[in-house]
Amino acid sequence: MAELWRPIRKILREPLGALGLFLVVLVIFGAIFADLLTSFDPTRINPRDRFQGPSAAHLMGTDQLGRDLFARVLHGGRIALFVALVSTAASLVIGIVLGLIAGYGPRWLDNLMILLFDAMKSFPTVMLALALVTIMGPSLTAVMVVVILVTVPGYARIIRTQTIALKNSEYVTAAQSMGANPARILRVHILPNVIGPLVILASMDIPVVIGIEAGMSFLGLGVRPPTPSWGSMLNDGFTSIRDTAWIAIAGGIPIILTTLGFTFLGETLRDVFDPRLKGR
Amino acid sequence: MLTYFFKRLGLAAVIVSVAMFILFCMIYLIPGDPASVALGPRATEEMRASLREAMGLNQPVPVQFWNFYSSAWMGDLGTEVLSGRPVLTVVLEQLPYTLALIAGGITWSVALGIPLGCWAAVSRGSWADRIVGILSVAVIAVPSFVIAIYALLIFAVQLRWLPAIGAGEPGDLGDQLTHLILPSLAVGLGWVGYIARMVRASMLEVLEASHIRTARAFGLPDRMITYRYALSIAILPTVTLLGVGIGQMLSSAVFAEIVFARPGVGKLVYDAILTRNFPVVSGTVLVTTVLFVLLNLLADLIIGALDPRVRSSF
Numbered sequence: 001m002a003e004l005w006r007p008i009r010k011i012l013r014e015p016l017g018a019l020g021l022f023l024v025v026l027v028i029f030g031a032i033f034a035d036l037l038t039s040f041d042p043t044r045i046n047p048r049d050r051f052q053g054p055s056a057a058h059l060m061g062t063d064q065l066g067r068d069l070f071a072r073v074l075h076g077g078r079i080a081l082f083v084a085l086v087s088t089a090a091s092l093v094i095g096i097v098l099g100l101i102a103g104y105g106p107r108w109l110d111n112l113m114i115l116l117f118d119a120m121k122s123f124p125t126v127m128l129a130l131a132l133v134t135i136m137g138p139s140l141t142a143v144m145v146v147v148i149l150v151t152v153p154g155y156a157r158i159i160r161t162q163t164i165a166l167k168n169s170e171y172v173t174a175a176q177s178m179g180a181n182p183a184r185i186l187r188v189h190i191l192p193n194v195i196g197p198l199v200i201l202a203s204m205d206i207p208v209v210i211g212i213e214a215g216m217s218f219l220g221l222g223v224r225p226p227t228p229s230w231g232s233m234l235n236d237g238f239t240s241i242r243d244t245a246w247i248a249i250a251g252g253i254p255i256i257l258t259t260l261g262f263t264f265l266g267e268t269l270r271d272v273f274d275p276r277l278k279g280r
Numbered sequence: 281m282l283t284y285f286f287k288r289l290g291l292a293a294v295i296v297s298v299a300m301f302i303l304f305c306m307i308y309l310i311p312g313d314p315a316s317v318a319l320g321p322r323a324t325e326e327m328r329a330s331l332r333e334a335m336g337l338n339q340p341v342p343v344q345f346w347n348f349y350s351s352a353w354m355g356d357l358g359t360e361v362l363s364g365r366p367v368l369t370v371v372l373e374q375l376p377y378t379l380a381l382i383a384g385g386i387t388w389s390v391a392l393g394i395p396l397g398c399w400a401a402v403s404r405g406s407w408a409d410r411i412v413g414i415l416s417v418a419v420i421a422v423p424s425f426v427i428a429i430y431a432l433l434i435f436a437v438q439l440r441w442l443p444a445i446g447a448g449e450p451g452d453l454g455d456q457l458t459h460l461i462l463p464s465l466a467v468g469l470g471w472v473g474y475i476a477r478m479v480r481a482s483m484l485e486v487l488e489a490s491h492i493r494t495a496r497a498f499g500l501p502d503r504m505i506t507y508r509y510a511l512s513i514a515i516l517p518t519v520t521l522l523g524v525g526i527g528q529m530l531s532s533a534v535f536a537e538i539v540f541a542r543p544g545v546g547k548l549v550y551d552a553i554l555t556r557n558f559p560v561v562s563g564t565v566l567v568t569t570v571l572f573v574l575l576n577l578l579a580d581l582i583i584g585a586l587d588p589r590v591r592s593s594f
Contacts, residue, residue: 116302126530130534218425218535234429252429252430256426259422
């Protein structure tokens with residue numbers, strides 16, 4: 001337990017880190033206990049109550065179909081966190097594997113992979129997302145594929161650079177001379193030493209991932225209605241912006257709070273644990 | 281410098297080629313039939329077959345790739361499904377609107393970011409420095425389309441200070457500029473943060489330099505030292521940062537165009553998706569990618585021209 005508490009206490013000592021941690025915990029709490037925190041069904045349509053402002057019954061008001069906005073915000077958090085968690089985990093695994101191969105493998109393979117990563121990065125993110133959705137159709141899977149395509153090149157490059165730096169170190173040469181096979185060297189000797197900075201960078205990418213999900217859902221290219229997503233709520237608010245401001249406010253606030261929370265937390269994590277990454 | 285220029289240009293061409301290959305793979309090899317996507321669910325099998333024939337989808341994949349690749353390099357990106365006009369013409373018609381929006385975004389980010397960064401650097405460690413630091417991180421974190429919607433909500437719908445939709449009357453420059461204020465704010469606000477942080481960091485470095493100490497020793501006024509002597513050097517890294525930034529502002533511009541109903545490549549590609557206008561989608565993606573690569577190339581060349589160390593390490 002003490003092992004776990006020390007880093008948390010370090011974060012809490014920074015005001016910004018404490019604020020970030022609070023916001024992140026708040027969002028996760030809201031998403032997990034969504035069913036307990038509100039008795040409204042986020043997808044239940046009730047036209048008689050549409051376009052209501054905040055009240056005791058509807059904490060954030062209702063949307064153009066009379067659905068409770070507070071319930072939609074809480075359940076939308078589930079989608080946002082699900083996408084962030086699953087696609088970041090997938091990106092990390094793919095990025096690590098590709099980075100290790102590029103860094104430890106033959107030179108020509110390294111060059112080829114770097115070229116592919118650079119080409120992937122040369123697509124403007126939104127354009128890549130739009131092109132992919134045209135082919136795959138709008139879905140949560142499409143959102144996750146976009147996230148993976150956007151983030152993997154960066155992760156793989158970091159792992160590759162560090163693998164190359166470690167490849168010729170004495171303890172790796174020693175392991176090689178004792179007959180360890182490449183898979184063992186990568187797993188036992190290289191991976192544990194390259195993974196730390198990557199995890200911090202990935203945590204700083206979480207707001208970007210949440211932004212991609214919300215952005216694509218806002219364009220109607222992500223989560224399909226009536227599933228609640230912050231992005232699609234923002235789109236509802238945009239469509240009826242001249243009738244009421246409450247829907248746009250309800251859709252935007254959680255996106256702002258979540259991205260701020262993860263960013264403040266990520267920045268503090270980086271400063272506390274790996275000051276070398278500063279300025280990236 | 282010339283060798284560096286050609287090496288860098290060659291690399292950019294290779295990257296564009298590989299990007300085209302990836303785009304081709306995405307379009308033609310991912311499960312899903314472009315012909316049925318273009319025609320929609322109600323098309324008959326004969327209609328699909330004839331469109332497949334017209335699009336060259338019956339030929340072997342390498343032949344298809346060669347056709348796509350060679351005609352794209354010649355500037356032929358296919359023709360629009362509905363009007364039959366060349367896609368390149370359609371995209372280039374919309375591009376100036378998007379570039380104007382990005383230029384507006386740069387204006388916002390430079391006009392706010394540089395003074396904020398200077399201020400933070402000069403008053404290092406004070407509450408002003410901390411506030412600028414937090415604000416910089418905050419505006420970088422919040423997605424640009426949220427800023428766009430809130431700007432629309434506050435300044436156009438509630439306060440009615442600025443127009444909400446369109447790009448303004450053609451020919452009326454004043455009207456066009458008023459229409460540009462809010463969308464370009466949404467595009468540029470995030471970059472205010474990047475630039476403020478960058479200017480602050482390089483300013484702190486420059487303020488330690490010996491020529492600044494000399495200027496101080498001569499008793500020059502602080503304001504003159506900061507803005508004339510220090511800023512002119514500290515601003516260089518910002519120039520290169522903007523090269524990368526312009527490319528990323530393209531993504532924000534897509535959202536700004538949709539939110540403020542402005543013409544531009546973002547609106548073009550979004551409408552093309554809704555109307556299943558497939559060649560326009562791939563054509564726009566290709567043109568913007570080439571633009572992105574060219575802008576990064578330009579930024580690299582500027583660094584190369586300013587800093588000989590970059591050239592020799594290439």
